[in-house]
Amino acid sequence: MGNCIINNGFTSFMLVVWMAINIFLFVWYYFFYDLGDQFFYTRHLLGSALAWARAPAAVLNFNCMLILLPVCRNLLSLIRGSFVCCSRTMRKQLDKNLSFHKLVAYTIALMTAVHMIAHLLNVEWYNNSRQGVYDELSTALSNLADTENTTYLNPIHITSLDPQQIPTYFVFTTIAGLTGIIITLSLILIITSSMEVIRRSYFEVFWYTHHLFIIFFAGLVFHGAGRIVRRQTTTDPPHNFTLCKDRIDDWGKIPECPIPQFEGGFPQTWMWVIGPMVLYICERVLRFIRYLQIVKYRKIVMRPSKVLELQMVKSGFKMEVGQYVFLNCPAISQLEWHPFTMTSAPEEDFFSVHIRSAGDWTNKLIDIMQKLPEGAQGPKMGVDGPFGTASEDVFDYEVSMLVGAGIGVTPFASILKSIWYKFKDSNPKLRTRKIYFYWLCRETHAFEWFADLLQVLEREMEERGMVDFLTYKLYLTGWDQSHVDHVKVRFDEDTDVVTGLKQKTHYGRPVWDKEFEQVRKENPTSVVGTFLCGPEALGKVLEKKCAKYSDVDPRKTKFYFNKENF
């Protein structure tokens, strides 16, 4: 329970604050337009549709301001860096940036729908007023035009077209209408190409279409420039609408009722979005600068099962365990940046990534690398990063249980290497004395390189007589009859048939009760930190086990579950 609050409490709090601001803006502006005296005459023509259009507009201003911020990853990194002293939970919130971006996008879509429907009603009723379908007051108000001593209320002036086509004509000939149609269309295209199906399988369509946001923001800024949302201004002498609304014929003839004057609202959207737009431009410029920085290849290795290892060097590059970088290869695609978790430790003087063949971009990269002659430098590569929460807590516990499932094992390459380097250098930051590593995967296909890493660590530990430092167990959950046959034949060999490691591979899922029992038995007085990189369901199981096997007695073993999102 405590974990739940710590892990999710802050997110929920931020969401509640965001929702509260949205609701406040909606309600405030709704009543501003629905009750304000200066809009009395406007409301006479439009009814509550005026307020229904302006309230979502305010919410849209707020959310369009927010939507650019979560995708400024360099800015977020900067903020995260400044929170080094503060709570870890603060830093983790910044990693949920994409979820927030999507949430804000859905809100924008919903509010756009409400805004558009309200404006459809507005345009229709303005048109009807202009056609003289409604009462005398409406007709009189609509007849006010922009001359030397009158200002208009009803933005529709034309009457000479087919009345059914006037609304369409009006929308396509005003700034607000035209920009509105264009940006709504952009928004629809962005949303349909961002659906999970398209994003996961055809990333390029998603990425290129998403750049329509440039048109979206350009149109948004100019959307209010026409100033067609009209309010009544104070005249001298003042025009009292309560008195004058029934005395239309006397307007301009009696001193109590001069002709009412109107003005349009000052466009405000640019004030909301200019800040984030500037920040985003800075972000893109920074990415471009990073892209220009020289990245040299230290080593390029093709690993089994179409896994490519790239070891690179970049001046001024500093990483921490468990972080990821974005790579861009102009030879393959000018605009695409793809994220990869780093597999090297910060103690090494290079950084490495292991790239699996998983789609268009990765396949082309592996192709290019395979065709390179021995020892040649690879194609130009832009590197942006590092990003992500550093998983520094791993070093704080005396005993660590690390659980990596499937592809989740990748950040552990970095962590294990770093722990080993710190141990060799007797780094005081490292309080770990014993590690239990559990590797769960359906098949070792594409992870042979990780098995190699474990072999190297195993050998080094043997040389130093530190065999007990790292205990690792591999669980193959996708075994079948042929595996069994293979193992039966070679059961008495020293090393495991699958991985070549000294510790034998287990088949099926681990029995966590037994594992926790063993850890507790071997470490009767320690504080044990459990870290998982894998599916949610497994996280819940481990959390329960941690609670179950922790002892109330402070002198005995205590398990702490850390839900890290690598």
Next chain:
Amino acid sequence: MGQIEWAMWANEQALAAGLILLTGGVVGVAGQFRGWEFAAYAVAAGVFVCLLEYPRSKRAKGTSVARSGQYCFTVCVKAFGPLTRNYYVRAFLHAAICVPGGFMLATVLGCVCLGIASLIYLAAAIRGEHWEPILPQKDTRKPVAQSIKNPPQNPPPRPPAELRRKPAKDLESAAYDNPMSVTDE
């Protein structure tokens, strides 16, 4: 962009366009706009487009993710055979459906979105894509592995019964020499 199946995006766009057309039509009818007859048409057209586009096609490469509850729609759409299978037909159908939407403001956006979907379908058709229904897989049992051997049907070959019987009278010839010593020496 070699692996793109344009039809997947056209499908999303057309479904969205159907919903927008439907919404615009409902607003036009409910608000009794001028030209509400076009809005009524848009409601019907929007519903039709949504029903047609709801079942996702099976992808040529990769796993297809069906929309929830799409099986009934798949069966209906499949029943029209080549009319729904071919994307040229769909492209022209959508282009034709969207035109009346342009005559009234409330439905203009739906019209434009559907027009765009029609263009993407045309691109898909030119690239040779077509609609395949996603049907539930029949369970194919794995054939029994060849390594399981049948138990032998016949006893192993033996010499005829007369030779096997040990001759009771002739003990000497009945005995045989052990290849290895069986005594404790």
